[in-house]
Amino acid sequence: MTTTSEPTGKDFEQMMGFLMGFFQTQIASAIASYSIADHLAKGPATADEIAAWEGIDPQPTFRLLRACASLGLVTYDGNRFTATPLLGTLRSDVPGSLRSLAIAWAAPGHWQPWGRFTSALKTGEPQTFSTLGASAWDYYKQQPAEGAAFTRAMQGFTSGxxxxxxxxxxxxxxxxxxxxxxxxxxxxxxxxxxxxxxxxxxxxxxxxxxxxxxxxxxxxxxxxxxxxxxxxxxxxxxxxxxxxxxxxxxxxxxxxxxxxxxxxxxxxxxxxxxxxxxxxxxxxxxxALGPLMDLNMxxxxxxxxxxxxxxxxxxxxxxxxxxxxxxxxxxxxxxxxxx
Known part of the structure; x- marks a missing residue:
């Protein structure tokens, strides 16, 4: 005899959203890395315009922005994309900006240890040594560009x-x-x-x-x-x-x-x-922020x-x-x- 109800179609849909969470982290990182939120803060723009400003391929840029529209980050009028307030959190000029955090969390210093999350559960040990060859703090010393991105992320969070x-x-x-x-x-x-x-x-x-x-x-x-x-x-x-x-x-x-x-x-x-x-x-x-950050630690x-x-x-x-x-x-x- 089961004591739980069977999952519905909505439950499967919600779980698919969970499973694609790491897609969304990389999407946010791309938005931040190519200053898309900053560009759209100046007004609506086409995918071709954004691609030209950043020196990236127009077709993948459109595909990225289409996904952003489905996630509520932008709206689309058939030609141009317009930023929503949610996208504004990735602007570089807002107090508490999450732009640098988006870049840092998609970089190897965070990304690779999280790839061994199940090992952290098994051993109770952080996974930086096994993936990065050093503690998180020593890794950032060895990778100054990534370390600077992480520092900017903490500065942005603190400013808020x-x-x-x-x-x-x-x-x-x-x-x-x-x-x-x-x-x-x-x-x-x-x-x-x-x-x-x-x-x-x-x-x-x-x-x-x-x-x-x-x-x-x-x-x-x-x-x-x-x-x-x-x-x-x-x-x-x-x-x-x-x-x-x-x-x-x-x-x-x-x-x-x-x-x-x-x-x-x-x-x-x-x-x-x-x-x-x-x-x-x-x-x-x-x-959820607290328990999720606990797992991050x-x-x-x-x-x-x-x-x-x-x-x-x-x-x-x-x-x-x-x-x-x-x-x-x-x-x-x-x-x-x-x-």
């Missing part, structure tokens, strides 16, 4: 969160904020721009922090924003506030505890940390997404006390904890 974080984070008692693993400093610079009394420091690896110095100069923040080349496993500077955005989810519990412990050792009296991460919710009742690195209780236990094990969990863009939250 800055205002949300700034609005919920109380900095009234903060004089110095440190952005740990802060990359080009987008989050810190947004915080400084909104809080003229603040000074800040971006802490990241030597090959990364130069981009934060350039960004600070361009934003006129050089007098309030500095950098420190350092591994967050080894040392973080004294500060009143530590920003940890999408840092802990990259690492195992033991590695995350090491990062948090460095912050606890250096934090100034009365200081706090702000952990910005995806929060896993109730199984089956949460947005499993496949690529030693990290994972966590529930609120898991973050609380981890943070408090390092000697902090969680005082608030503030939702921003679902399923993202800002977890504040004091020393």
């Amino acid at each position: 969160l800055v205002n949300d974080v700034v609005q919920v984070l109380d900095t009234s008692n903060v004089k110095l904020a440190a952005d740990i693993g802060g990359g080009s400093g987008i989050l810190l610079h947004g915080l400084l721009a909104a809080n003229p009394h603040l000074k800040g420091i971006v802490v990241d690896l030597p090959e990364v922090v130069g981009s934060a110095e350039i960004a600070a100069r361009e934003l006129g923040l050089s007098n309030r924003s500095t950098t420190l080349p350092s591994s967050f496993f080894e040392y973080v500077p004294p500060a009143d506030l530590y920003l940890l955005k999408h840092v802990l989810h990259d690492w195992s519990d033991d590695e995350s505890l090491s990062i948090l412990s460095r912050c606890r050792e250096s934090i100034r009296a009365g200081g706090k940390i702000a952990v910005v991460e995806i929060l896993l919710g109730e199984v089956g009742g949460e947005p 499993m496949t690529l690195v030693t990290g994972r997404e966590r529930t609120q209780d898991e973050y609380r236990r981890l943070i408090e094990k390092a000697g902090f006390h969680v005082v608030s969990v503030k939702p921003i863009r679902p399923p993202m939250v800002v977890i504040e904890a004091t020393a």
Whole structure:
């Protein structure tokens, strides 16, 4: 006796959509790589025009755009294609742009490890060593062009969160904020721009922090924003506030505890940390982004997404006390904890 209902035609259709998901990733990457969203932001265009602008073949370009029309990315009037708001997420000039992410996720650094996803399930180990010959982080050092694309992807994603974080984070008692693993400093610079009394420091690896110095100069923040080349496993500077955005989810519990412990050792009296991460919710009742990103972490690195209780236990094990969990863009939250 079966306890489940039989699949319907609609179920088979939905599963076909799942199975073609990797087609759509490559479609989004092609749109991004050939700036199609940027071109159509200027107005409707034919496939021949787009192909000429980008130096690609007109016939495959039309076939790509036909698929885009069926996916709701463009509309077609029989001659020209027009962008929809969904396509606009792949423009290069919108806050939170997903253009670079589309390119990065279709590149070998993500694509090849995911080809061994079943091995990750069997072994519980990330698949970067078996496919790329290195950890994800070392691979990006070896492939600077792809590493730069991934960095731009993270910058684009962060730019869409800055205002949300700034609005919920109380900095009234903060004089110095440190952005740990802060990359080009987008989050810190947004915080400084909104809080003229603040000074800040971006802490990241030597090959990364130069981009934060350039960004600070361009934003006129050089007098309030500095950098420190350092591994967050080894040392973080004294500060009143530590920003940890999408840092802990990259690492195992033991590695995350090491990062948090460095912050606890250096934090100034009365200081706090702000952990910005995806929060896993109730199984089956949460947005898919969280569980899917958890699988991405499993496949690529030693990290994972966590529930609120898991973050609380981890943070408090390092000697902090969680005082608030503030939702921003679902399923993202800002977890504040004091020393």
